[in-house]
Amino acid sequence: MTNNSINKLKYIFLITIMIFGIAACTTQPLQEPQPEALKKVTAVLDWTPNTNHTGLYVAKDKGFFKEQGLEVEIIQPSEGTSDTIVASGKAQFGISYQESVTYARAADIPLISIAAVIQHNTSGFASLKEKNILTPKDFEGKVYGGWGSEMEEATIRYLMEQAGADFSKVTIMTTGDADFFQTSATGQIDFAWIFEGWAGIEAKQKGMELNYIDLGKEAPVFDYYTPVIITNETILKEDKALVEAFMKGVKKGYEYAIKNPEEAADILIKEVPEINQELVRESQKFLSDRYQDDAATWGVQKEEVWQRYTDWMFANGFIDKKIDVTKAFTNEFID
Numbered sequence: 001m002t003n004n005s006i007n008k009l010k011y012i013f014l015i016t017i018m019i020f021g022i023a024a025c026t027t028q029p030l031q032e033p034q035p036e037a038l039k040k041v042t043a044v045l046d047w048t049p050n051t052n053h054t055g056l057y058v059a060k061d062k063g064f065f066k067e068q069g070l071e072v073e074i075i076q077p078s079e080g081t082s083d084t085i086v087a088s089g090k091a092q093f094g095i096s097y098q099e100s101v102t103y104a105r106a107a108d109i110p111l112i113s114i115a116a117v118i119q120h121n122t123s124g125f126a127s128l129k130e131k132n133i134l135t136p137k138d139f140e141g142k143v144y145g146g147w148g149s150e151m152e153e154a155t156i157r158y159l160m161e162q163a164g165a166d167f168s169k170v171t172i173m174t175t176g177d178a179d180f181f182q183t184s185a186t187g188q189i190d191f192a193w194i195f196e197g198w199a200g201i202e203a204k205q206k207g208m209e210l211n212y213i214d215l216g217k218e219a220p221v222f223d224y225y226t227p228v229i230i231t232n233e234t235i236l237k238e239d240k241a242l243v244e245a246f247m248k249g250v251k252k253g254y255e256y257a258i259k260n261p262e263e264a265a266d267i268l269i270k271e272v273p274e275i276n277q278e279l280v281r282e283s284q285k286f287l288s289d290r291y292q293d294d295a296a297t298w299g300v301q302k303e304e305v306w307q308r309y310t311d312w313m314f315a316n317g318f319i320d321k322k323i324d325v326t327k328a329f330t331n332e333f334i335d
Helices: 003-027 051-061 082-088 098-106 150-162 180-185 196-205 233-238 240-259 261-271 277-288 303-315
Strands: 039-044 070-075 093-096 111-116 123-128 143-146 171-174 191-195 210-214 228-232
Touching (some): 039 082, 039 240, 051 070, 051 240, 051 261, 051 277, 070 240, 082 093, 082 098, 082 111, 098 111, 098 228, 098 303, 111 233, 123 196, 143 150, 150 171, 180 191, 180 196, 191 196, 196 210, 196 277, 228 240, 240 261, 261 277
Parallel strands (some): 039 093, 143 171, 143 191
Antiparallel strands (some): 093 228, 123 191, 123 210
């Protein structure tokens, strides 16, 4: 075989390899990089779903959690409270209240508040208009229906004393979960502690006129954060990135609810179809102006608010030691 023939064979061989190589590239698609699996997270509510929780449901529905690489399951507490569930690590995040976190910290349970859902306390004492209860002094000779906690008695006592009224002249009755409207209409009680943005709106829908004493405006000490979003210190220390991701989604959810109350209400209704739809829509309008209110941004918490109510709880014997309030909350994931 001549050198020329050998060179021709080499050329044909190289061309064949190139043809098969090109064919292989065109017949085998490139493998797309697989997205990372979403991290599963649990958030536990404090009670049945309501407009306090809308931001969580919005963040889930609009994909704000997914953007942060999270798959968030929102649950209700079946056993125990949201505080005990988060403290035990069975849920990474939860909805609670400033006073509950204070109780926990005083008992060396390391819960921490990472956002205020509503900037100011929207609860207070309500009564049918015909009862003519306009100030805490008017509690004299009346019957209060509540959950049977010492905190309720101390709050009523404080308000009455500030108004120069005699606390011994009010009757405290434990009604538990009994319907406020029914117990009021039947004369079983004269006044109760309600959330203006829920029961207050429901009263209007029922055509019932109420007198309402705004707790935070009546006494600044009671203008505390209720509710708040909590986690535990172990999660905060061991997986700070998780807390950052969760709160980015949550904040975006509540900011959406602030700007779009009607759409946010529709999302909550879709997620919880058994809920009172008209009540949700009106409550959402009410809260959209109050989630952030006068704060620089949604969720921010102030040290003086925490200190003021903690001092009151200590002075009234609800906690046996003062806590370091700067460790009870953080604005790190809001700012």
